[in-house]
Amino acid sequence: xxxxxxxxxxxxxxxxxxxxxxxxxxxxxxxxxxxxxxxxxxxxxxxxxxxxxxxxxxxxxxxxxxxxxxxxxxxxxxxxxxxxxxxxxxxxxxxxxxxxxxxxxxxxxxxxxxxxxxxxxxxxxxxxxxxxxxxxxxxxxxxxxxxxxxxxxxxxxxxxxxxxxxxxxxxxxxxxxxxxxxxxxxxxxxxxxxxxxxxxxxxxxxxxxxxxxxxxxxxxxxxxxxxxxxxxxxxxxxxxxxxxxxxxxxxxxxxxxxxxxxxxxxxxxxxxxxxxxxxxxxxxxxxxxxxxxxxxxxxxxxxxxxxxxxxxxxxxxxxxxxxxxxxxxxxxxxxxxxxxxxxxxxxxxxxxxxxxxxxxxxxxxxxxxxxxxxxxxxxxxxxxxxxxxxxxxxxxxxxxxxxxxxxxxxxxxxxxxxxxxxxxxxxxxxxxxxxxxxxxxxxxxxxxxxxxxxxxxxxxxxxxxxxxxxxxx
Numbered sequence: 001x002x003x004x005x006x007x008x009x010x011x012x013x014x015x016x017x018x019x020x021x022x023x024x025x026x027x028x029x030x031x032x033x034x035x036x037x038x039x040x041x042x043x044x045x046x047x048x049x050x051x052x053x054x055x056x057x058x059x060x061x062x063x064x065x066x067x068x069x070x071x072x073x074x075x076x077x078x079x080x081x082x083x084x085x086x087x088x089x090x091x092x093x094x095x096x097x098x099x100x101x102x103x104x105x106x107x108x109x110x111x112x113x114x115x116x117x118x119x120x121x122x123x124x125x126x127x128x129x130x131x132x133x134x135x136x137x138x139x140x141x142x143x144x145x146x147x148x149x150x151x152x153x154x155x156x157x158x159x160x161x162x163x164x165x166x167x168x169x170x171x172x173x174x175x176x177x178x179x180x181x182x183x184x185x186x187x188x189x190x191x192x193x194x195x196x197x198x199x200x201x202x203x204x205x206x207x208x209x210x211x212x213x214x215x216x217x218x219x220x221x222x223x224x225x226x227x228x229x230x231x232x233x234x235x236x237x238x239x240x241x242x243x244x245x246x247x248x249x250x251x252x253x254x255x256x257x258x259x260x261x262x263x264x265x266x267x268x269x270x271x272x273x274x275x276x277x278x279x280x281x282x283x284x285x286x287x288x289x290x291x292x293x294x295x296x297x298x299x300x301x302x303x304x305x306x307x308x309x310x311x312x313x314x315x316x317x318x319x320x321x322x323x324x325x326x327x328x329x330x331x332x333x334x335x336x337x338x339x340x341x342x343x344x345x346x347x348x349x350x351x352x353x354x355x356x357x358x359x360x361x362x363x364x365x366x367x368x369x370x371x372x373x374x375x376x377x378x379x380x381x382x383x384x385x386x387x388x389x390x391x392x393x394x395x396x397x398x399x400x401x402x403x404x405x406x407x408x409x410x411x412x413x414x415x416x417x418x419x420x421x422x423x424x425x426x427x428x429x430x431x432x433x434x435x436x437x438x439x440x441x442x443x444x445x446x447x448x449x450x451x452x453x454x455x456x457x458x459x460x461x462x463x464x465x466x467x468x469x470x471x472x473x
Contacts, residue, residue: 002243004093006077012093016081016241019095021051023077026058028098029268031112033158034125035061035069035100041226041251043122043182045082046273048096057120057268060112061100064158070100072247081237081248085359090253091240106154113165114172119265121165122180123192125158127373128420130185130195134376134440138195145199152203162192163199166215167207176214176264182222182257184293186285186377189260193217218260219281223288225311225354226251227362252360254350258284283339290332291344292351294378294399295324299355300367301402305462310363315356325352327395335385369418371403372425372441380445393454401458404432432459 002008012018030047032039039061047057061078063069073080078097084090101108112118123129131142138159139145148160155161162179169177179196181188193215200208227250237248261267261277271277278284296311302323303314315321328348338344354360383396410417411429419425421441428434436446436455445451 001238004076004079004081004241004243004245006079008243009079009093011243012241015091017090017092019048019051019093021055021095023095025055026051026095026098027056027117028060028112028115029057029117030059030120030122031062031109031118032059033062033064033121033123033161034129035059035063035073035097036124037226037229037249038222039122039124039182040080040094040097041082041249042222042224042255042257043124044096045092045094045255046257046270046275047268048094049273050268050270051096053272054269056117057096058098059096061097062103062109062112062161063100064103064156064161067102069247070102073097073100076246079245081241081245083233083237083240083248083250084253085250085357086253087359089236089240089359091237093241103156109161110165110168113161114168114174116174118177120178120180120268121162122182123158124182126183126370127185127377128370129158129183130181130192131157131159132191132195134443136187136191138198140198140202148199149202159195159199162196163203163207166196166211167200167204170207170210170214176210176216178216178218178263178265178267180218180220180259182220184221184289184374184377186289186381187219187282188221188285189217189219189262189281214264216262216264218262219285220257220259221281221285221288222255222257223292224251224255225357225360225362227360228366252354252357254354256284256288278339280339283337283342287336287338287342287344287347289377290336290382291328291348293374294332294382295328295351295355296367297371297374297378298324298327298399298402300364301371301399301406303364304368305402305405308364310361311355311367312358312360312362314364315352321352321356323395323398324355327398328352331386331391331393331395332382334389334391335382368406370420371406372419372421372438375400375403376441376443380442383445383451387448387450393451394457397451397454397458398462401455401462404435404455404459405462407435408432 082092131145133139144157148155181192197208237245258276260281299314308314386393407425407429411426
């Protein structure tokens with residue numbers, strides 16, 4: 001079958017939306033670390049909308065730890081198909097990604113970071129990619145950071161690469177740029193900026209001062225459900241576009257990107273793509289992390305315990321769907337300081353509808369990845385707030401207990417889990433109290449008798465498979 005590329009764009013069916021600009025006119029303005037599904041479904045699609053009116057915002061992708069995205073997209077000239085899933089699926093070919101570099105292409109990555117046309121460096125590397133300690137600061141004892149501090153000119157981590165690229169921009173007399181985190185991490189821009197400055201201070205204090213003065217790290221949040229690509233999607237896309245696409249992407253039609261209006265230089269007019277610029281992202285961020293991501297993890301761990309495979313299947317279980325709605329409205333919402341004019345109740349209703357969308361097959365096993373990194377931001381911060389306010393936490397600890405049961409099942413069966421702490425978690429799998437004592441996951445909560453008692457009750461209830469459909473604990 002013919003493969004998607006610049007040479008075959010004109011042959012796409014009229015039913016497929018294609019770039020409405022000449023790709024030869026596009027110049028690179030963005031370097032993006034982590035060009036996986038999440039980025040290509042969201043930020044890359046937004047920049048694609050912008051390129052017809054302003055072709056200076058093409059994207060150079062950098063995949064540090066894998067060659068798979070580069071191998072899929074580079075033969076396609078960076079093109080790929082985005083399937084927007086609702087009652088009727090829309091297929092759109094995205095042209096904003098110009099090429100994807102791999103971690104071995106050191107000279108090319110450094111050239112992209114120091115190009116005069118580069119104005120934004122963005123990241124979607126997941127929470128674990130920032131190498132942070134439990135307190136949100138750079139973990140100087142992290143193996144990747146230690147390696148980069150020992151050899152700062154040949155970095156492996158995103159933090160090391162950002163520090164090197166910014167140091168080289170300073171050396172060449174170039175302007176500062178905007179470094180834009182798009183990961184599900186509370187206060188992501190501030191934490192990324194502090195981490196990069198801390199790394200730079202350990203290797204080149206003058207560069208750390210220059211970064212403080214010349215580089216901006218705005219907070220941001222991005223929201224849209226993005227299921228992993230599978231062979232079913234590849235087959236649907238091939239039929240729809242009449243040619244092969246090695247790595248199409250799918251997401252729901254809903255998307256939200258909120259960015260703090262704090263840029264080092266020119267800001268792209270992403271309002272054209274529906275992006276919200278604000279002076280304070282925190283309210284939007286908290287609402288999303290707590291009311292969408294927290295229930296998402298709840299559905300994952302409780303749903304897997306019940307034998308469900310996807311979010312839509314879990315939401316079809318009326319007992320579980322009712323529990324999640326009660327959790328959102330009664331336990332999570334009181335902890336969310338929503339922005340002025342934000343309809344919190346309506347937002348919850350919209351999320352529940354999105355979860356139940358039958359066109360989205362978002363695998364619970366995918367959402368269950370990296371629980372040790374996600375749960376502190378998605379559930380544990382809300383739990384701390386509830387304890388401080390004297391509110392009950394019985395429902396809030398159910399996803400924590402379900403995660404512990406998830407680890408126990410994996411340990412007992414010898415199954416692997418996707419988590420940076422997998423070895424420690426599986427080693428302790430039969431002793432869930434040892435996991436609660438992991439300070440880098442639970443912090444002070446592991447020593448709080450109220451939290452431990454509540455988890456103990458929920459964990460005991462979940463010993464019975466019927467307990468996974470708890471409406472109350």
